[in-house]
Amino acid sequence: MSDALFEKLRAQFHLPDDKIYLDGNSLGALPRTTPATLAETVENQWGTDLIASWNTHDWIDLPLVVGNQIGKLIGAPEDTVVCCDNLSINLYKAILAALELNPSRSAICAEEQQFPSDNYIAAGISQLLGEGRCSVKTLRIEEMTPQNLGDTAVLVLSHVDYKTGSLRDMAQISANAHAAGALVIWDLAHSAGVVDIDVTGCEVDFAVGCTYKFLNGGPGAPGYLFVHPKHSSASNPIPGWMGHAAMFDFESSYRPAQGIRRFLTGTQSVIALSAVSAGLAIFDAVSVSALRARSLLLTQQFIESIDGSVVKENVALITPRSEVARGSQVSITLEDAFPISQALIDNGVIVDFRAPNIIRFGFSPLYNRMSDATAAVKVLAHILKSKQYEHPRYQKRSIVT
Numbered sequence: 492m493s494d495a496l497f498e499k500l501r502a503q504f505h506l507p508d509d510k511i512y513l514d515g516n517s518l519g520a521l522p523r524t525t526p527a528t529l530a531e532t533v534e535n536q537w538g539t540d541l542i543a544s545w546n547t548h549d550w551i552d553l554p555l556v557v558g559n560q561i562g563k564l565i566g567a568p569e570d571t572v573v574c575c576d577n578l579s580i581n582l583y584k585a586i587l588a589a590l591e592l593n594p595s596r597s598a599i600c601a602e603e604q605q606f607p608s609d610n611y612i613a614a615g616i617s618q619l620l621g622e623g624r625c626s627v628k629t630l631r632i633e634e635m636t637p638q639n640l641g642d643t644a645v646l647v648l649s650h651v652d653y654k655t656g657s658l659r660d661m662a663q664i665s666a667n668a669h670a671a672g673a674l675v676i677w678d679l680a681h682s683a684g685v686v687d688i689d690v691t692g693c694e695v696d697f698a699v700g701c702t703y704k705f706l707n708g709g710p711g712a713p714g715y716l717f718v719h720p721k722h723s724s725a726s727n728p729i730p731g732w733m734g735h736a737a738m739f740d741f742e743s744s745y746r747p748a749q750g751i752r753r754f755l756t757g758t759q760s761v762i763a764l765s766a767v768s769a770g771l772a773i774f775d776a777v778s779v780s781a782l783r784a785r786s787l788l789l790t791q792q793f794i795e796s797i798d799g800s801v802v803k804e805n806v807a808l809i810t811p812r813s814e815v816a817r818g819s820q821v822s823i824t825l826e827d828a829f830p831i832s833q834a835l836i837d838n839g840v841i842v843d844f845r846a847p848n849i850i851r852f853g854f855s856p857l858y859n860r861m862s863d864a865t866a867a868v869k870v871l872a873h874i875l876k877s878k879q880y881e882h883p884r885y886q887k888r889s890i891v892t
């Protein structure tokens with residue numbers, strides 16, 4: 492990506508001058524167009540056209556329209572992604588749909604250390620259906636071979652691990668699952684928008700993700716669900732009127748809509764969806780491959796800065812050094828990680844902490860500068876040397892870390 496293109500992209504975000512924002516892997520920055528887009532949706536559409544807006548401003552199709560914007564980033568064909576609910580709810584729908592598509596198998600296979608909520612959902616489904624119909628087993632990534640997946644109905648896996656930032660081989664693992672007769676659901680929370688993804692080429696069965704991280708959709712922005720066209724007849728396990736073939740006929744029984752619309756259940760937030768759409772429009776000017784290349788440069792710069800700094804004595808890198816195994820964040824472990832993370836934030840380097848001892852530095856190729864990577868390490872070195880983090884104020888834990 493040229494410097495000129497990068498500066499043009501960065502200029503599209505509100506970024507406080509006194510902060511180095513390295514938490515786009517948790518909450519993306521605010522796109523400058525979002526407030527005006529929201530004002531248009533609220534004041535002009537809702538305020539002026541009121542309920543007619545469902546038709547005149549096409550609010551009714553917004554989950555599919557935004558789904559298509561997301562589809563372009565993950566290699567999905569038109570009309571195979573719907574933006575709705577949140578990642579967790581979409582995962583629930585995908586797992587149950589997959590179990591129905593693979594009725595002779597009962598095991599959900601997951602990675603033990605992955606984002607816990609994904610595993611809570613799998614366990615909840617097992618509890619609901621009973622162990623006989625659905626059980627959960629865990630394997631390590633390297634154990635996910637065709638042999639070990641022989642009893643698996645569906646494999647649920649994060650493309651980039653939320654703690655370590657390691658990137659998984661979607662093509663190979665999906666092929667292993669398919670060779671074993673299993674379906675695969677990928678959680679794209681930490682990879683969409685920063686890693687090349689080809690859900691079509693990898694024949695991914697289902698994928699789920701959220702839009703508030705690297706897609707910059709805003710706090711609590713909706714999630715999304717991709718369903719491979721070969722499963723277009725799959726059932727939504729939470730059937731609702733918004734996924735009905737004729738929603739305004741109010742028929743007494745459910746008939747699913749054709750295509751991805753059937754995975755809608757109830758009414759979605761038009762306001763939230765318009766914010767997501769504004770964030771995604773920024774991606775029209777740049778390819779994911781260019782973003783991936785820049786993301787790798789940023790994380791490489793950060794890793795090299797650590798290697799070249801005194802901080803290397805205190806920290807251990809838990810993110811793979813290899814490019815093919817690295818997402819868009821670098822995670823380190825160190826003693827006193829929590830107070831150090833708070834001191835970093837106090838010094839304007841916005842990061843986050845994950846128990847028990849991890850600090851995550853997330854890099855968004857849309858707006859992070861190379862100098863952010865080097866400056867963050869300098870600030871970390873200063874905090875460690877001065878022992879600033881020992882001040883009691885950095886011990887206070889809020890709910891969100």
Ligand SMILES: Cc1ncc(COP(=O)(O)O)c(C=O)c1O
Nearest residue numbers: 577578579606608653678680701
């Ligand atoms: C990897 C991963 N999966 C799932 C989730 C849950 O997403 P949501 O709360 O939007 O359902 C998150 C949230 O941060 C996540 O990072």
